[in-house]
Amino acid sequence: MEKKCIGIDIGGTTVKLGVFKTDGSLLEKWEVPTRKEEGGRYILPDVASAILAKLQELEIAKEDVTGAGMGVPGPVMPDGYVEVCVNLGWKDTNPQQELENLLGGIPVRLGNDANVAALGEMWQGGGKGYSDIVMVTLGTGVGGGIIIDEKIIAGKHGLGGEIGHIHVRDGEKEHCNCGGVGCLEQVASATGIAREARRTMAALDGPSAMRQFGDEITAKDVLDCAKAGDAMAKMVMETVGRYLGIALAQVALTVDPDAFVIGGGVSKAGQYLIDVIEKYYQQYTTISSKKAVLALAKLGNDAGIYGAARLVLD
Amino acid sequence: MEKKCIGIDIGGTTVKLGVFKTDGSLLEKWEVPTRKEEGGRYILPDVASAILAKLQELEIAKEDVTGAGMGVPGPVMPDGYVEVCVNLGWKDTNPQQELENLLGGIPVRLGNDANVAALGEMWQGGGKGYSDIVMVTLGTGVGGGIIIDEKIIAGKHGLGGEIGHIHVRDGEKEHCNCGGVGCLEQVASATGIAREARRTMAALDGPSAMRQFGDEITAKDVLDCAKAGDAMAKMVMETVGRYLGIALAQVALTVDPDAFVIGGGVSKAGQYLIDVIEKYYQQYTTISSKKAVLALAKLGNDAGIYGAARLVLD
Numbered sequence: 001m002e003k004k005c006i007g008i009d010i011g012g013t014t015v016k017l018g019v020f021k022t023d024g025s026l027l028e029k030w031e032v033p034t035r036k037e038e039g040g041r042y043i044l045p046d047v048a049s050a051i052l053a054k055l056q057e058l059e060i061a062k063e064d065v066t067g068a069g070m071g072v073p074g075p076v077m078p079d080g081y082v083e084v085c086v087n088l089g090w091k092d093t094n095p096q097q098e099l100e101n102l103l104g105g106i107p108v109r110l111g112n113d114a115n116v117a118a119l120g121e122m123w124q125g126g127g128k129g130y131s132d133i134v135m136v137t138l139g140t141g142v143g144g145g146i147i148i149d150e151k152i153i154a155g156k157h158g159l160g161g162e163i164g165h166i167h168v169r170d171g172e173k174e175h176c177n178c179g180g181v182g183c184l185e186q187v188a189s190a191t192g193i194a195r196e197a198r199r200t201m202a203a204l205d206g207p208s209a210m211r212q213f214g215d216e217i218t219a220k221d222v223l224d225c226a227k228a229g230d231a232m233a234k235m236v237m238e239t240v241g242r243y244l245g246i247a248l249a250q251v252a253l254t255v256d257p258d259a260f261v262i263g264g265g266v267s268k269a270g271q272y273l274i275d276v277i278e279k280y281y282q283q284y285t286t287i288s289s290k291k292a293v294l295a296l297a298k299l300g301n302d303a304g305i306y307g308a309a310r311l312v313l314d
Numbered sequence: 315m316e317k318k319c320i321g322i323d324i325g326g327t328t329v330k331l332g333v334f335k336t337d338g339s340l341l342e343k344w345e346v347p348t349r350k351e352e353g354g355r356y357i358l359p360d361v362a363s364a365i366l367a368k369l370q371e372l373e374i375a376k377e378d379v380t381g382a383g384m385g386v387p388g389p390v391m392p393d394g395y396v397e398v399c400v401n402l403g404w405k406d407t408n409p410q411q412e413l414e415n416l417l418g419g420i421p422v423r424l425g426n427d428a429n430v431a432a433l434g435e436m437w438q439g440g441g442k443g444y445s446d447i448v449m450v451t452l453g454t455g456v457g458g459g460i461i462i463d464e465k466i467i468a469g470k471h472g473l474g475g476e477i478g479h480i481h482v483r484d485g486e487k488e489h490c491n492c493g494g495v496g497c498l499e500q501v502a503s504a505t506g507i508a509r510e511a512r513r514t515m516a517a518l519d520g521p522s523a524m525r526q527f528g529d530e531i532t533a534k535d536v537l538d539c540a541k542a543g544d545a546m547a548k549m550v551m552e553t554v555g556r557y558l559g560i561a562l563a564q565v566a567l568t569v570d571p572d573a574f575v576i577g578g579g580v581s582k583a584g585q586y587l588i589d590v591i592e593k594y595y596q597q598y599t600t601i602s603s604k605k606a607v608l609a610l611a612k613l614g615n616d617a618g619i620y621g622a623a624r625l626v627l628d
Contacts, residue, residue, distance in 0.1 A: 132470050146568065153462060155570020156446050157604040162567040167560050167598045170484060179600030246481050250561075253476040254460060254568050256469020284481045286493035290471040 009304030018305035048102035067312030071116030075158025118145025120307030130258035138266035208232035245280025263297030323618030332619035362416035381626030385430030389472025432459025434621030452580035522546035559594025577611025
């Protein structure tokens with residue numbers, strides 16, 4: 001029987017699961033709640049029973065499962081050890097080993113969720129056909145994942161792909177969650193874009209379609225206004241695009257991937273967002289005309305299960 | 315007989331060569347001139363005869379040579395193809411294939427010289443014992459090499475490790491050689507440090523030991539004055555250290571190596587230089603206390619032959 005692999009994406013609210021063929025086609029996906037009580041001790045048993053029940057339902061034998069990959073929200077050591085996973089309540093644990101025991105014979109591989117999503121986009125998403133991509137996720141924060149030669153660069157201290165905390169903006173006064181000042185995340189996350197819009201509205205006189213939203217303005221509002229031609233919103237997005245362009249240029253001059261894949265909620269703005277980043281990205285990579293291209297992510301919230309499944313195919 | 319490997323480092327003036335044991339010990343090193351006339355057509359034949367003569371002299375049979383690695387000053391494709399090597403006059407050539415033919419049976423591997431030097435420092439220099447290092451060479455320009463899992467990240471367009479052209483300085487007016495503005499190289503190369511010193515002397519009143527050198531001041535002069543306690547020279551080095559710290563932080567948050575290895579002429583300033591970079595590097599990596607350390611390169615001009623020899627040991 002054709003081999004299958006399983007992808008697991010553990011989030012703070014739900015666990016997403018998927019059964020895949022090894023060619024990357026998704027057979028079935030579903031979710032179970034993430035039970036975080038008592039230090040998250042029920043999460044892995046829940047995952048294991050969900051998987052074993054699904055395999056039975058689909059009449060897939062354990063021997064026909066290459067493995068189960070799992071993305072978790074926190075740094076992961078190469079042996080699967082997790083020091084701490086704040087969002088899940090996990091501390092000093094090895095979820096890879098534990099889930100492997102619970103699944104009785106199915107090999108398990110663990111990865112950080114942002115890195116795993118990048119692997120998913122390389123495999124079947126916006127980076128399909130490439131071996132080297134950098135994924136940038138513009139959501140509540142700014143996440144990143146570096147894939148070189150089809151493998152995750154997790155880093156020696158779990159900091160691989162932490163590009164949201166690259167310093168890009170001198171003169172910023174507020175502190176980032178990381179303790180730094182002037183991080184990419186402070187200006188290019190959904191939160192950051194909204195804040196930049198509030199600051200711009202406060203600093204400038206004159207009309208703007210953004211003013212109707214007042215202090216409740218969201219990144220989506222800013223992008224909608226900018227796409228509709230509002231001058232002040234476009235000014236905000238030029239600032240955001242410039243810092244993103246600088247950060248991507250820096251990464252291009254470090255690992256030089258085939259492509260950057262831009263995902264997360266903010267990326268729903270589509271080609272408009274790519275264009276505003278691209279202008280500045282080109283400006284800060286004048287050294288060569290041949291360089292990584294910018295592309296949109298394609299898998300949305302499923303990137304995690306795709307990438308997790310891909311983890312076990314090496 | 316114990317296996318040997320050969321390292322070749324092709325520079326614009328001389329070719330450095332070395333015969334190594336596979337454990338990394340250097341048996342013999344020597345140089346031949348780089349004959350650049352006629353599009354550099356004599357360079358590889360010169361290299362081949364130098365190697366074959368040396369093997370005869372040392373009574374080493376070809377069968378006992380694992381291979382010869384070669385670093386060249388320009389971008390190298392994975393198959394050894396070189397589109398252009400300005401300093402050598404090479405165009406549209408495959409030096410890997412050509413040297414392999416000339417050496418009759420000894421396998422040849424090619425790499426970019428900055429990347430190869432980084433591999434050398436990982437193998438037997440300032441990064442010995444580590445698998446993941448980033449080398450930063452502060453010379454006339456600023457070069458870089460990224461080694462992850464003991465392998466060079468050359469990049470998909472030859473831009474891997476081009477960290478000298480990372481944009482770090484907003485407000486810079488002069489253009490860099492790459493066409494960009496505000497590149498790390500413009501402030502942290504030997505040339506850049508001297509320029510920063512001239513600018514500072516021109517902008518500020520007051521005495522400084524740097525003034526005795528006038529417009530002929532060198533990076534070494536600036537560093538000597540700073541180490542001797544001169545306030546204005548220390549101010550210059552704080553600026554240099556800040557931008558280097560920012561750039562290293564960015565790279566740490568991208569590939570997260572074990573260590574940064576700082577080499578090149580400027581690094582002769584030793585621990586003083588490391589300390590001034592470290593202060594800012596820490597400031598821009600507040601996200602984690604565990605991160606890459608900063609170290610000095612150890613192999614000097616021999617890094618290239620070490621790394622080239624290491625190329626053939628995979």
